[in-house]
Amino acid sequence: MRSLPVPIPAADDDKVIEALCEDPIFARGRQEWRAAYAAYRAVGGDPWAIDPLDVEKNLRDTRYKLYDGRRNSADLRAIRDDPRLNSCPMCGSPVIGSLDHYLPRATYSEFSIMRANLVPACMHCNSSTKGKTHRGDAEPERFIHPYFDAWADGPVWQVEIDGPYHAATFRPAPNPDLGEPRMTLVSFHLKNVLGKQFKISTVHLWANYHRTLAVNLDDYALDAVVARIDKDRQIAEITAGTNSWEAAFLRGLRATAPAIEHVRTRLLEFVGHG
Ligand SMILES: [Zn+2]
Known part of the structure; x- marks a missing residue:
C-alpha cells in the first residue's frame, strides 16, 4: 500500500510489443494490443474500465506464457529487487522479493509482460486472493494500484x-x-x-x-x-x-x-x- 513511480516510460513498454510483433503469431493482433496498453494507462489499470481482450485461445496462452520466459530477465528483476523498497507495496508486510500481476495474466494475458502491470510484492500477495482475483462484486471494489493511485502515498x-x-x-x-x-x-x-x-x-x-x-x-x-x-x-x-x-x-x-x-x-x- 504505497505509491511508486511507473518503472519505465510508456514508449519502452510499447517497444516490447513492437519487437514481439515481428513474430507472425503476434503480428495480427498488434493494433489491438497497442490499444489495450494505451487503455490500461488511461484508466490506471482499473479492472472496472478495461475488459480482457477477446482473442483465440492459442494467442491468449502464448501471451500468458511470455512472462514465464522473462520472469528472471534483468528488466523484471530490477522491478522486483528495487533497493528503495522497504515493505510490500501491496500489503505492507516487511517481506518483498516477488512480482505480482496487478491485472492477473490468467484473465488479462495481454498484460502478462507489461511492466506497468507488474508490481513488486511479497510471496503471500502473489499466491493469495490477490494473485487470483482482480476486483470485487461491485464497483469500485478493486486493489490499490501502486503505479496509478498516487493518493496511496x-x-x-x-x-x-x-x-x-x-x-x-x-x-x-x-x-x-x-x-x-x-x-x-x-x-x-x-x-x-x-x-x-x-x-x-x-x-x-x-x-x-x-x-x-x-x-x-x-x-x-x-x-x-x-x-x-x-x-x-x-x-x-x-x-x-x-x-x-x-x-x-x-x-x-x-x-x-x-x-x-x-x-x-x-x-x-x-x-x-x-
Ligand atoms: Zn504483500
Missing part, C-alpha cells in the same frame, strides 16, 4: 484495537479521511491482501510493544508514553513505509486511549513500578 489505513485488552482483537480499517469511493476500495484491498501472517505479526507487536517502550523511556508518565508512540510511528513510517504493518498498528494504538493505558500498565509491571 499518504496513510490509507490503521489497525483498530478492540478490548478486552488482555485478549485484544485487531481490525484493519480504512482511513476515514480518504472519503468515498476510496474507503470502499481500501476496505476491499485490506480484506483481500492481509492474511494469517498479518494477524500473527500484530498479536506479536501488541504483546511486546511495552518492552520497546521500556528500552526507550526513562519516564513512564502517560504524556511520555504517548509522545514515544508518536515518535515510533514516525520512525516506522519513514523506515518501513507509511502503510507498513507497524505504522498502521501504531496509528491505531495512538487513536485508542484505553489501549494506550493498557500498554502503560504492562510497561509499569515490566519495569517493576506496577
Whole structure:
C-alpha cells in the first residue's frame, strides 16, 4: 500500500510489443494490443474500465506464457529487487522479493509482460486472493494500484484495537479521511491482501510493544508514553513505509486511549513500578 513511480516510460513498454510483433503469431493482433496498453494507462489499470481482450485461445496462452520466459530477465528483476523498497507495496508486510500481476495474466494475458502491470510484492500477495482475483462484486471494489493511485502515498489505513485488552482483537480499517469511493476500495484491498501472517505479526507487536517502550523511556508518565508512540510511528513510517504493518498498528494504538493505558500498565509491571 504505497505509491511508486511507473518503472519505465510508456514508449519502452510499447517497444516490447513492437519487437514481439515481428513474430507472425503476434503480428495480427498488434493494433489491438497497442490499444489495450494505451487503455490500461488511461484508466490506471482499473479492472472496472478495461475488459480482457477477446482473442483465440492459442494467442491468449502464448501471451500468458511470455512472462514465464522473462520472469528472471534483468528488466523484471530490477522491478522486483528495487533497493528503495522497504515493505510490500501491496500489503505492507516487511517481506518483498516477488512480482505480482496487478491485472492477473490468467484473465488479462495481454498484460502478462507489461511492466506497468507488474508490481513488486511479497510471496503471500502473489499466491493469495490477490494473485487470483482482480476486483470485487461491485464497483469500485478493486486493489490499490501502486503505479496509478498516487493518493496511496499518504496513510490509507490503521489497525483498530478492540478490548478486552488482555485478549485484544485487531481490525484493519480504512482511513476515514480518504472519503468515498476510496474507503470502499481500501476496505476491499485490506480484506483481500492481509492474511494469517498479518494477524500473527500484530498479536506479536501488541504483546511486546511495552518492552520497546521500556528500552526507550526513562519516564513512564502517560504524556511520555504517548509522545514515544508518536515518535515510533514516525520512525516506522519513514523506515518501513507509511502503510507498513507497524505504522498502521501504531496509528491505531495512538487513536485508542484505553489501549494506550493498557500498554502503560504492562510497561509499569515490566519495569517493576506496577
Ligand atoms: Zn504483500
